Amino acid sequence: MELELDRVTKQYGSKIACDHISISFQKGVYGLLGANGAGKTTLMRMMCGVLAPTSGTIQFNNIDVSHEDYRDALGYLPQDFGYYPEFSALDFLLYIAALKGLPKPQAKEKAWELLEQVSLEKEAKKKIKTFSRGMIQRLGIAQSMLNNPQILILDEPTAGLDPKERVRFRNLISRLGTDRIVLLSTHIVSDIEHIAGMILVMKDGSLVHQGTRDEIIKTIDGKVWECTLPQSEADSLCEKYSVINLRQESDEKVFLRLVSDEKPGASAINTQATLEDLYLYYFSEVSE
Ligand SMILES: Nc1ncnc2c1ncn2[C@@H]1O[C@H](COP(=O)(O)OP(=O)(O)OP(=O)(O)O)[C@@H](O)[C@H]1O
Numbered sequence: 127m128e129l130e131l132d133r134v135t136k137q138y139g140s141k142i143a144c145d146h147i148s149i150s151f152q153k154g155v156y157g158l159l160g161a162n163g164a165g166k167t168t169l170m171r172m173m174c175g176v177l178a179p180t181s182g183t184i185q186f187n188n189i190d191v192s193h194e195d196y197r198d199a200l201g202y203l204p205q206d207f208g209y210y211p212e213f214s215a216l217d218f219l220l221y222i223a224a225l226k227g228l229p230k231p232q233a234k235e236k237a238w239e240l241l242e243q244v245s246l247e248k249e250a251k252k253k254i255k256t257f258s259r260g261m262i263q264r265l266g267i268a269q270s271m272l273n274n275p276q277i278l279i280l281d282e283p284t285a286g287l288d289p290k291e292r293v294r295f296r297n298l299i300s301r302l303g304t305d306r307i308v309l310l311s312t313h314i315v316s317d318i319e320h321i322a323g324m325i326l327v328m329k330d331g332s333l334v335h336q337g338t339r340d341e342i343i344k345t346i347d348g349k350v351w352e353c354t355l356p357q358s359e360a361d362s363l364c365e366k367y368s369v370i371n372l373r374q375e376s377d378e379k380v381f382l383r384l385v386s387d388e389k390p391g392a393s394a395i396n397t398q399a400t401l402e403d404l405y406l407y408y409f410s411e412v413s414e
């Protein structure tokens with residue numbers, strides 16, 4: 127099983143939303159991390175055949191994205207997943223199954239199987255408008271799984287979930303990733319940290335890093351600093367650097383954790399980097 131992106135580029139007028147992106151996906155969960163406007167949705171829509179690349183190729187087992195066989199292998203949960211609030215969960219799945227051309231008896235069996243898999247079997251007959259955000263997202267996963275896809279693309283599936291739903295969702299995605307390619311985008315670092323074997327970092331349309339969590343974190347080794355300082359000195363560091371953590375230690379002293387290429391002060395000491403540090407290092411100017 128191999129999904130291959132070769133120099134995939136999308137240009138809107140003079141704006142390059144995706145710039146020569148090359149990635150090779152095998153079975154497993156991939157996390158696509160990037161700030162707003164990084165190009166995550168654009169890339170995913172091209173991988174789903176919804177949007178044509180300006181240049182470059184996308185192939186699954188040597189089958190081009192424009193081919194019907196590619197679409198048959200694909201499941202997609204869009205960022206703005208459109209559901210029908212008046213439908214029940216079961217009816218919605220049957221409706222999508224019909225659109226996907228599944229025969230009726232098979233569709234019914236599959237719908238129930240998926241409702242169970244996403245823990246919505248008890249809510250099967252309830253209207254979607256009564257569902258929580260987490261339940262809607264789980265239903266979204268179920269609809270994307272109707273054709274038992276080998277490639278599953280989830281655009282910000284954890285946005286707006288509470289911590290309990292988030293954990294449940296991560297477990298679900300990890301399970302789905304055991305025998306297919308799963309790509310999910312997010313700007314929530316902890317989601318990726320817990321489920322993605324491989325991490326892709328996108329910035330301004332470019333893929334700036336790809337690798338395991340540890341490989342990616344290594345790229346900012348020696349750039350994370352901690353120090354405890356008087357308030358006035360802390361204030362000036364906050365102006366100059368991307369501060370990850372600030373904690374009042376006493377009336378006079380403030381503890382700071384920050385990312386910087388050079389040592390930010392005499393008392394600063396290097397500390398072990400995390401994925402969150404990395405995110406701040408690359409995206410701090412965007413996320414402010
Ligand atoms: N149809 C379009 N026409 C022109 N520009 C577009 C279009 N769609 C996206 N863009 C631009 O391309 C860039 C990438 O957008 P995209 O939606 O892919 O980012 P994203 O990483 O998914 O962001 P978010 O985290 O907000 O969902 C942005 O600058 C956006 O404004």
Ligand SMILES: [Mg+2]
Pocket residue numbers: 166167168205281
């Ligand atoms: Mg997006």
